[in-house]
Amino acid sequence: MAKEIKENDQIIERLILVAVESEPLSGGMTTEACLDELAELVETAGAETVGKVIQKREKVHSGHYLGKGKIEEVKTMVRALDATGVVCDDELSPAQLKNLEEMLETKVMDRTMVILDIFAGRAISNEGKIQVELAQLKYRLSRLAGFGASMSRLGGGIGTRGPGEKKLEVDRRYIKERIAELNRDLKEIETHRELLRGQRRKKGTPVVSLVGYTNAGKSTLLNYLSNAGVLAEDKLFATLDTTTRKVELPGGSEILLTDTVGFIQKLPHHLVQAFRATLEEMKYADVLLHVVDASNPQRQEQMKVVYETLRSLGCEQTPVITVFNKMDREVEMPLPLDEKARMQVQISAKNGVGIEEMLSRLETLLKSFRRCTTALLPYTEGRLLGWVHGRCEIIREEHTAEGILLEAYVDEEAENRLAPFAVQAETH
Numbered sequence: 001m002a003k004e005i006k007e008n009d010q011i012i013e014r015l016i017l018v019a020v021e022s023e024p025l026s027g028g029m030t031t032e033a034c035l036d037e038l039a040e041l042v043e044t045a046g047a048e049t050v051g052k053v054i055q056k057r058e059k060v061h062s063g064h065y066l067g068k069g070k071i072e073e074v075k076t077m078v079r080a081l082d083a084t085g086v087v088c089d090d091e092l093s094p095a096q097l098k099n100l101e102e103m104l105e106t107k108v109m110d111r112t113m114v115i116l117d118i119f120a121g122r123a124i125s126n127e128g129k130i131q132v133e134l135a136q137l138k139y140r141l142s143r144l145a146g147f148g149a150s151m152s153r154l155g156g157g158i159g160t161r162g163p164g165e166k167k168l169e170v171d172r173r174y175i176k177e178r179i180a181e182l183n184r185d186l187k188e189i190e191t192h193r194e195l196l197r198g199q200r201r202k203k204g205t206p207v208v209s210l211v212g213y214t215n216a217g218k219s220t221l222l223n224y225l226s227n228a229g230v231l232a233e234d235k236l237f238a239t240l241d242t243t244t245r246k247v248e249l250p251g252g253s254e255i256l257l258t259d260t261v262g263f264i265q266k267l268p269h270h271l272v273q274a275f276r277a278t279l280e281e282m283k284y285a286d287v288l289l290h291v292v293d294a295s296n297p298q299r300q301e302q303m304k305v306v307y308e309t310l311r312s313l314g315c316e317q318t319p320v321i322t323v324f325n326k327m328d329r330e331v332e333m334p335l336p337l338d339e340k341a342r343m344q345v346q347i348s349a350k351n352g353v354g355i356e357e358m359l360s361r362l363e364t365l366l367k368s369f370r371r372c373t374t375a376l377l378p379y380t381e382g383r384l385l386g387w388v389h390g391r392c393e394i395i396r397e398e399h400t401a402e403g404i405l406l407e408a409y410v411d412e413e414a415e416n417r418l419a420p421f422a423v424q425a426e427t428h
């Protein structure tokens, strides 16, 4: 096309980021690291960071987040730097948001709005879009109280994307109706997903999930292993949808490898709720590959956030292999010892170093979970034989005078059904 398409008519937002640092730090990331991460989020959302302010305070001001003096300072900064808005690192209450906007005389956002905005811009699948809209509407509904009748936030940019176009006409009832509708759609998708899960289970192929902090390299690893063509880029939350690919392990067995949304500290509550179905996929994994960006100075804090998120999803029992990725970069040694993991490996998803070994060790671990059974099935048990074929991996099958001698990897149900015919395995 000859016509030049302007990327966007909107002016790029110039934002000042603010955070409150209260002592003692809660053991996680430093406030500076949090603000750096917020700056990355802002950039991913298409805006620019023009200033950062940290206020040391015993706790966040319940009425207007920052103290009065600091607000004056930020207000002066807004004018001096020609900023178009302010972003707070914590989720603000409706009252805090309203008061701050009035006192600063500029648009105020919080971390949640930025993350929701990124998600809105990135959701591709039907399910992803529904989940994001649901999270945004619930967030908006919870804020409606503070704004009375008017919910409009004029101008473009962060906080206005996604279903936001309709926001001017939006009222509480509409939001509630829409939420109910979206919930119904999601239910339908979940039923379908459950069906697929059942089919997968039947085949007995182990499911391995990639988990990890956003930008750790999960999609890059999946692409390396399967040419999946999943979007991998140096942006936070590059992936929102779940992709599953079949991957062959060095010994010839197969797994289903799943890549999904990454974690981040202070992941908005509404988003976790909306994405619960996607995230819960991890619950059905036999093993989690926890991908860590070993070159990131905050790697240990990021690992902690991942474990906390896994716990909140009820996945703390699933065996974990910790995969220290990006080892081709400059990496501070020694690597942290991850006591929760079954093993830890070092790889580079970019150049492939260490991946073969990671797969062999994964294969060994998966094999150790499976039990092997030998059974002698009479020729009259044709139906059971067919069922075992559909469900289990057969290692040996011999037609003998007494029946079919079968050696197979079994799960609990298969083991139970084969129990009446079990025989001692011959030792070769």
Ligand SMILES: Nc1nc2c(ncn2[C@@H]2O[C@H](COP(=O)(O)OP(=O)(O)OP(=O)(O)O)[C@@H](O)[C@H]2O)c(=O)[nH]1
Pocket (backbone or CB within 6 Å): 212, 213, 214, 215, 216, 217, 218, 219, 220, 221, 231, 232, 233, 234, 235, 236, 237, 238, 239, 240, 260, 261, 262, 263, 325, 326, 327, 328, 329, 347, 348, 349, 350, 351
């Ligand atoms: N140097 C180097 N860069 C890597 C490696 N693995 C991934 N990257 C880069 O890290 C960035 C993030 O990679 P992704 O694969 O998108 O990360 P992700 O974990 O899927 O991120 P989200 O989808 O946002 O959760 C990309 O720019 C990759 O090229 C690696 O082994 N070495």
Ligand SMILES: [Mg+2]
Pocket (backbone or CB within 6 Å): 218, 219, 220, 231, 232, 238, 239, 260
């Ligand atoms: Mg990804």
